[in-house]
Amino acid sequence: MASLKFLIIEDSPTMRQLIRFALNRIPQTEVIEAADGVDGLKKLSSNEIDLILTDINMPIMDGIKLVTLVRSNDSYKDIPIIIITTEGAKEDKDRAMALGADAYITKPIQANDLLSTVKRLLNL
Amino acid sequence: MDNEKKDKLFEKGEEFLEMFRQGQEFTQELMRENERLRYREVQLEEALKSKLDSPPTLPEGQEASDQLRIYMERIKELETRLGEVEKENVNFAQRYIDVEEQNNNLANLYVASFQLHSTLDYEEVLQIILEIIINLIGAEKFAIFMLDEKDNILLPAASEGIELNDIQPVGLGQGVVGKAAESHSSYYNENPSDSRVDPFEDPLVCIPLLIKEELIGVITLYTLLQQKEGFVAVDFELFSLLAGHAATAIFSSRLYTESKRKLSTYQGFLDLLSQ
Numbered sequence: 001m002a003s004l005k006f007l008i009i010e011d012s013p014t015m016r017q018l019i020r021f022a023l024n025r026i027p028q029t030e031v032i033e034a035a036d037g038v039d040g041l042k043k044l045s046s047n048e049i050d051l052i053l054t055d056i057n058m059p060i061m062d063g064i065k066l067v068t069l070v071r072s073n074d075s076y077k078d079i080p081i082i083i084i085t086t087e088g089a090k091e092d093k094d095r096a097m098a099l100g101a102d103a104y105i106t107k108p109i110q111a112n113d114l115l116s117t118v119k120r121l122l123n124l
Numbered sequence: 125m126d127n128e129k130k131d132k133l134f135e136k137g138e139e140f141l142e143m144f145r146q147g148q149e150f151t152q153e154l155m156r157e158n159e160r161l162r163y164r165e166v167q168l169e170e171a172l173k174s175k176l177d178s179p180p181t182l183p184e185g186q187e188a189s190d191q192l193r194i195y196m197e198r199i200k201e202l203e204t205r206l207g208e209v210e211k212e213n214v215n216f217a218q219r220y221i222d223v224e225e226q227n228n229n230l231a232n233l234y235v236a237s238f239q240l241h242s243t244l245d246y247e248e249v250l251q252i253i254l255e256i257i258i259n260l261i262g263a264e265k266f267a268i269f270m271l272d273e274k275d276n277i278l279l280p281a282a283s284e285g286i287e288l289n290d291i292q293p294v295g296l297g298q299g300v301v302g303k304a305a306e307s308h309s310s311y312y313n314e315n316p317s318d319s320r321v322d323p324f325e326d327p328l329v330c331i332p333l334l335i336k337e338e339l340i341g342v343i344t345l346y347t348l349l350q351q352k353e354g355f356v357a358v359d360f361e362l363f364s365l366l367a368g369h370a371a372t373a374i375f376s377s378r379l380y381t382e383s384k385r386k387l388s389t390y391q392g393f394l395d396l397l398s399q
Contacts, residue, residue, distance in 0.1 A: 012258075012259055013239060013242075013255075014235060014239045014256055015259045017235045017238065017239065018231065018232065018260070021231045021234075086349055088351030107259050108260055108262040109259075110228065112228065
């Protein structure tokens with residue numbers, strides 16, 4: 001089985017570690033971390049990423065801008081994106097999904113929900 | 125001599141012939157045995173086939189109703205066992221869910237503890253506590269108060285969802301926050317719904333930060349994120365963890381920052397003296 005590469009874009013180290021913990025329960029995974037949208041785009045261009053997990057509220061470049069840029073780029077437009085955020089309002093979710101996110105998870109996250117979403121998006 | 129040789133040769137020839145005869149008999153015996161075994165195999169196959177095809181025969185003298193009763197008992201027994209197995213399966217499934225939940229909870233506690241002790245920078249420690257409360261507990265508005273031992277007053281040190289300047293200092297023993305701090309015991313609001321008139325006067329949770337019996341501050345939660353419906357078991361574990369670990373992390377980082385500052389002051393003096 002080929003290894004899966006996940007890109008976590010999140011400014012909180014605590015949250016990054018927690019997501020990494022959950023993702024590592026899927027066998028043969030590689031997790032790459034970025035602290036903001038710009039860092040995330042850099043890591044995206046230098047790695048073959050299978051799935052992106054991003055926060056919305058981040059410094060330098062937020063998650064919404066990142067989703068827009070990823071979806072407008074032919075090389076990355078098919079990569080599944082999961083938004084993980086504290087923003088629980090329906091309009092926030094609708095906006096993110098309309099821009100091209102594939103799933104929207106609110107904090108505090110449940111590892112099982114996150115894993116089942118990842119597996120669904122990657123057909124695991 | 126020739127006759128003698130001929131006799132010997134004849135004897136040897138006879139021996140060989142005898143051996144061949146014996147070999148021939150042995151082979152024939154083997155072939156007969158083989159034939160017998162083949163016949164037996166066919167017989168057994170036929171018997172098995174007829175046994176499988178035909179319904180079970182009743183033992184001699186046994187009535188059909190007795191046989192039926194035996195079968196019914198057997199079915200009942202199997203049904204009971206099936207029920208037990210199904211029950212066991214449900215138990216296993218539930219245990220699996222419980223273990224999964226415990227694993228997740230442990231992961232949360234590990235991450236929180238790991239992050240709290242990952243730095244000796246006071247500001248970073250405060251930031252990590254804020255992150256834990258937002259991301260792992262799901263609070264929207266909350267504050268960290270630190271105890272000013274000189275004036276016995278709790279001063280706001282960090283906050284989320286509210287401006288730090290908008291939070292009033294709290295005297296020890298005053299209000300919910302001050303009382304929780306003074307009594308060294310955590311406070312959990314029995315009415316955490318939105319019906320609270322003033323979340324700042326009537327907070328959800330107050331967690332005194334203690335190092336053994338020494339109070340150093342209080343964490344106060346005012347409101348939760350809209351998707352967070354209430355506290356779950358792991359939240360209370362996190363509160364306990366914060367009460368102890370956040371306190372030591374804050375205390376250590378303050379000591380470290382203070383000693384670093386003093387060190388640089390002493391270094392400055394020494395440099396002056398040596399000039």
